[in-house]
Amino acid sequence: MSDNLELHTVDAQTGVERVTPLSCVRDGDDLVIEVAEAAWFHDIEANPDEVTAHLGDEWFVAEVLTEGAVLRLRRQTDFARYNARVIDRYRANRGVLGGKYEKVDLLLLHTTGAKSGARRINPLAYAKDGDDFLVAAISGRVAVRTNWLVNLAAHPDQVELELGDRSVPAAGRVVTGGAEWDRLFEVLVRRYPHLARSRDRGFPIVGFAPQLWLTSTTEAGERRRTRLGFTRDGDALVIDADRDADWFQDFRAHPDQLTVEVDDAFFGVDVQERDGTLVLRQRTDFRQVNARVIADFRANRGVVGGHFTGRELVLLHTVGARSGEPRTHPLLYLWHDGAVLIAASGGGTPHHPAWFHNLRSRPDQVEVELPDRRFAAIPEIVSDGPERDRLWELFLGAELSSRGHTTGMSRVIPMVLLRERSG
Known part of the structure; x- marks a missing residue:
């Protein structure tokens, strides 16, 4: 009995993704298709590491084995090797990938392994929701508890997003149901319509909110670096005034010695307290910031x-x-x-x-x-x-x-x- 699959290859001439509907026969966990003098076959010859298959609700990276007049598509279990190739291409091209990723907004998610403690990198498609980056925690259209989601739960304060040629700290918010999940799902589907078929699988959606780095001066004169969430108010940045936090005590002792790193910029800030928050505005005079950096340079x-x-x-x-x-x-x-x-x-x-x-x-x-x-x-x-x-x-x-x-x-x-x- 044959099944219908979608074979995704990368055009040997243009580098653009090609989608071809084909018949296949199951042989254990493998899918077998007949060799044909067709464009998709030449794609596989040219780019054998860029083959994926969709079968019903399943998606998988395929290792292609040639056996006479047939091709055997074997589910590739070594996703680390596949991810490594994607990551290398992402960095070599400053986040711009062709082929199957031509119409995909891609980021590299950095987490810390829940068990190993080692840094992990996952290429993930995203959609924007305001300043947040939305990611569906779904593997090949199948809702599973992905490794990066486990890592996020174990080490929520060790998340970074690599976006083209820059990296930003981020906080991940996991949404699993309710009206907010419905809203975020619609945002994802507008960007990636194929996800509509997976609505009933109830996969988590993660919103990654960029954070800033706040550097303060301790009572001992040392510099402390803290990552914090923020919102924007015009040209100002607003953070919660956590009065029990170490950085806030630093601020009380040295209110004119806060610096911020955000959006790949670094600057000193003037601070205004307002309704349990601190409003940070970029200081136009960098002399105080430079003086501290120069003093540290010479002292150390x-x-x-x-x-x-x-x-x-x-x-x-x-x-x-x-x-x-x-x-x-x-x-x-x-x-x-x-x-x-x-x-x-x-x-x-x-x-x-x-x-x-x-x-x-x-x-x-x-x-x-x-x-x-x-x-x-x-x-x-x-x-x-x-x-x-x-x-x-x-x-x-x-x-x-x-x-x-x-x-x-x-x-x-x-x-x-x-x-x-x-x-």
Whole structure:
């Protein structure tokens, strides 16, 4: 007795997903189909690792075995290997995948294994619900308790979303029924109509809400980094004023020393207390923030916490283009071709940062301070062309900046090479 399946392959010529209805015969757990001189067969020859099958409500990744005049589709149990290939392609293409994922919004969910304690990564399709990312906890149209959902329940404070070229902390909210589930289900179905057939299976829906990193100063003068949920109020960020939390005690002791990392930007904030919440607005004067970073850099031989944890910093010394006053700027950098490479990204602001104007105006008064030495530098500005693009890609590859910084920007980010001045 034959069954009807949908065979999903990747077009050998265009890389676009092809869906072909075929007849198959069950042989144990395998599905057997006849070889044909057809486009789908050439797809399999070209992309054998990109084959999936839908049979009724079942979905599975298929390992294809050729046996004479038939093909045997075997359910692939090694999803780790399949996921690894998807993750590699996702990162290589900054989150843009072709083939079967061409019409899918994909994120990489980072969780911590409930039993192993090891970090786990799962590629998942999502739909947006306001600022939240909605994911159906369903495996191949079959409602099961997916591993990542178990991990989420075990370690809810260790969740991150990898979105293209940036990662954000997130809190997962699991919805299993009721009016809210109905609403979220409709949001998912509008984006992925095929899910409508799985409504009766009652799978959980998870809404992932992005969080921010709040860095505060303890009574001992150390920097504390805390992840918190937030809402938006115009250009302000609103967080709950948890008066028992350690970070709130830090705030009481040092109210002017809070910094926020969100949406790939890092800034100091002015704080207003309002009805059990704190309203955070970006502080336009970065001098206090920079002063603390510079002090930490010098006190700890270049090691700075908070937003800069695990990253290498350099202190760039310039002279104000207008004021003539000395200025010091902490910046992320990369060694390249015997020079210090920095980017005039300004955290994604629409204008070049002040240090760039200083450096361009007074190029003979530039110095670089490393943890172990300080030297006069000759700046080489690369502001356009293929070489600028190449240096910017190096910066992105080292995760020192984000492609998100350039979204909607009208300027091109200049790159600067700082070479030690001889003599």
